[in-house]
Amino acid sequence: MIIAPSILSADFARLAEAAAAVEGSADWLHVDVMDNHFVPNLTLGLPIVQSLLAATSIPLDCHLMIDDPDRWAPPYAEAGAASVTFHVEAAADPVRLARALRERGARAAAALKPGTALEPYEDLLPELDMLLIMTVEPGFGGQGFMADMLPKIRAARRLADRDGLDLWVQVDGGIAADTIEQAAAAGATAFVAGSAVYGAADPAAAVEALRAMAVASPGGPARPGRH
Numbered sequence: 661m662i663i664a665p666s667i668l669s670a671d672f673a674r675l676a677e678a679a680a681a682v683e684g685s686a687d688w689l690h691v692d693v694m695d696n697h698f699v700p701n702l703t704l705g706l707p708i709v710q711s712l713l714a715a716t717s718i719p720l721d722c723h724l725m726i727d728d729p730d731r732w733a734p735p736y737a738e739a740g741a742a743s744v745t746f747h748v749e750a751a752a753d754p755v756r757l758a759r760a761l762r763e764r765g766a767r768a769a770a771a772l773k774p775g776t777a778l779e780p781y782e783d784l785l786p787e788l789d790m791l792l793i794m795t796v797e798p799g800f801g802g803q804g805f806m807a808d809m810l811p812k813i814r815a816a817r818r819l820a821d822r823d824g825l826d827l828w829v830q831v832d833g834g835i836a837a838d839t840i841e842q843a844a845a846a847g848a849t850a851f852v853a854g855s856a857v858y859g860a861a862d863p864a865a866a867v868e869a870l871r872a873m874a875v876a877s878p879g880g881p882a883r884p885g886r887h
């Protein structure tokens with residue numbers, strides 16, 4: 661199971677400190693790259709990711725909410741990101757892009773916006789290490805969890821299990837104490853949390869609390885055969 665605090669909710673002038681605050685508790689650090697085209701918000705890009713890679717030993721989970729990931733995503737893998745997520749809505753050739761990411765030593769992941777159906781991407785799943793089911797509209801932290809995404813999480817889990825794929829199912833958006841158990845029970849094994857971690861007085865304790873809730877969830881990641 662993976663808990664990935666999102667630095668979108670941290671102080672952008674103190675990112676190294678935000679990483680240090682969850683070192684030892686977070687499995688990954690989630691980095692939201694936004695280009696103000698694919699989403700109506702602008703955050704950070706490759707130079708800051710490179711600086712973060714040098715500033716922390718926590719593996720980076722780069723979530724690219726950008727146009728033309730076919731061109732712009734592979735450099736994140738080359739830089740040393742542990743996992744690189746592109747949006748299927750933006751990719752011209754998702755299979756080729758996933759292969760390019762893996763060849764460059766990263767885990768390859770694809771993300772689906774809430775309005776994007778899973779079924780057209782069934783054939784893509786064997787090319788992926790992780791599928792990100794967005795549980796808010798991408799662009800901003802602090803939004804409410806969309807419970808109507810639970811069937812999509814279950815469907816992704818079912819497809820992965822049916823085909824014997826080692827596919828991690830990640831959820832991102834509104835993951836907090838009151839929602840993580842539902843996502844875990846539906847089959848998510850990787851959890852992004854921004855405001856629930858960096859809005860807390862003790863971010864490391866918040867990570868551990870979320871982990872405990874996900875593990876305790878009936879049918880959650882603690883079930884044999886899960887990550």
Ligand code: DX5
Pocket residue numbers: 666667668669690692723796797798799800801802803832833834835852853854855856
């Ligand atoms: C939203 C980002 C999320 C965001 C989640 O587009 O992809 O990673 O940081 O923030 P919370 O956990 O506050 O919903």
Ligand code: ZN
Pocket residue numbers: 666690691692723832852
């Ligand atoms: Zn994200």
